[in-house]
Amino acid sequence: MRATVLGAGSWGTALAIQLARVGHETVLWDRNPGRAERINREHRNPRYLTSVELPEALRADPNLGRAVAHADLLVTAVPSHALAAVAAQAKEHLAPQAAVCCATKGIEDGTLRTMHEVLEHSLVPSERITMLYGPSFALEVANNLPTAVVVAGADTHRAAEAFHGQNFRCYSTDDVVGVCVGGSLKNVMAIATGVADGVGLGANARAGLITRGLAEITRLAVAKGANPLTMMGLAGLGDLVLTCTGNLSRNRRVGLALGEGKTLQQILDELGEVAEGVSTASSAWKLAAQLGVEMPITHQIHALLYEDKPVEQALADLMGRTRRSERDG
């Protein structure tokens, strides 16, 4: 099979490594020609996962049309804010039988669409799209450490077969909405738990926040038509736990730095890569309002990021909410 990954950030690079590792002729689209050239010459991404040697079967191409035309399987790993534009450009080059696999996480700002809805609108019909989400730090996938992900769609077979390897297992579900919401919203909760850890609230508080975080993600997902049980799976609980407890998470690092008193602008300047949770906090907050779903953690993170609310006040408002039964908001 011939595979193409769009987007040469950490996650796109890791997925391309996995596809090449299991034997597919793999193209990694890097829109920067200089970097694409260096990848092909040095067999190493000069900017992301720089410690990892790339497999022989992987080559980079800065030409979007040519990269897309190569693909039997097209994987998207560009940031969420770029997906619609990239998909629109890719459309005319995509082979009629090619499958599309989406690894971009987020809720599009403005339209409030999931990444599945973006691709369905701009690229191919729903039945040709598979979402690939789940607990997966790019560096660990690149280093072939054991990873389990979930593939969601009407026909997940092709994507699952393409990625499947001894240390990379794909489990399937038909709950596209649940996977999209779970995989995207966890980044907001990673900021929240990062803030709590940055302030030094402790492990008990973090576990409580993760639990309440999954509850509010589930409310939003169900309001959009998801099966609540999906939230107990890899794209719900699994990805949430990974992102909220692992220091490789960019979103968690944003929260930690906020908790330590840095400003958002400082943090984003130092990070140098997109932290999807920052924009998802905005789009999820709007989506919750639109659907009438109570999301107190998302609400406080939105206030912290976009309304200059002081960290102490946001945390106090969050921890101090009165709630009597576990099933309440």
Next chain:
Amino acid sequence: MRATVLGAGSWGTALAIQLARVGHETVLWDRNPGRAERINREHRNPRYLTSVELPEALRADPNLGRAVAHADLLVTAVPSHALAAVAAQAKEHLAPQAAVCCATKGIEDGTLRTMHEVLEHSLVPSERITMLYGPSFALEVANNLPTAVVVAGADTHRAAEAFHGQNFRCYSTDDVVGVCVGGSLKNVMAIATGVADGVGLGANARAGLITRGLAEITRLAVAKGANPLTMMGLAGLGDLVLTCTGNLSRNRRVGLALGEGKTLQQILDELGEVAEGVSTASSAWKLAAQLGVEMPITHQIHALLYEDKPVEQALADLMGRTRRSERDG
């Protein structure tokens, strides 16, 4: 209110501190007279949470009958293997109106009873028992860091009111079985994720194990009559995440040491305190067989602890299982 906590280990000491902190005249039963005397003289537990100064309103008593007779609220925090015997001795001393709150976690070996079932059999009728479970490292509670727990029972009001403080929040549920199973089985999963981390499998693998761990705990709980949604709450997911990711967890440390190649006997000798997961792995494994529930992680941890199965083989058998859909075992 007059409160008594049975068991002066880390958790019993922390709960007694919390009760004294919010103003109750609190007795901590330490069966060791020398240690009880030192607690009263030095206002510090000489063996557990040694860094924490105990409140004035807390005193220790080595006399079980006198300690129990003191209580309007009796809290049990002895190890699971000792609960039945301690409860039987306490029975004749307990005031007729006293409420009982159980903070002991585990599944009794041999009888395979939950701690609620043990107390119901040996001490008071079900309606007088409240379980107090949830994500709570003792040291953090002792230091008054924010903590949220769940109280489960027919009438949780008295226990919830007794413990409730600004940084210690009690949420109620009526799903006693779900709370008992969730709060006990997480210790087995903590050993499993500890082993994986000890071997160096990485954060992706740990998140996958936690996800599958919650799924198998849920299967067992549901087979015993629990509501699956309880598993998404503080005594399910919350406590599981805390125990599987926080290095203060004794059970996790057992797993880490196993993963690093130590023998169980070495580890238990060094630990010096009960790791409930070791006995729960045995009782849960039997309970799963009795109820016909598939529990692959518990099965491998049982084999590792009790059948001398090598760590590498147990992990390989665990990670290598073929599974296609998220909802499968």
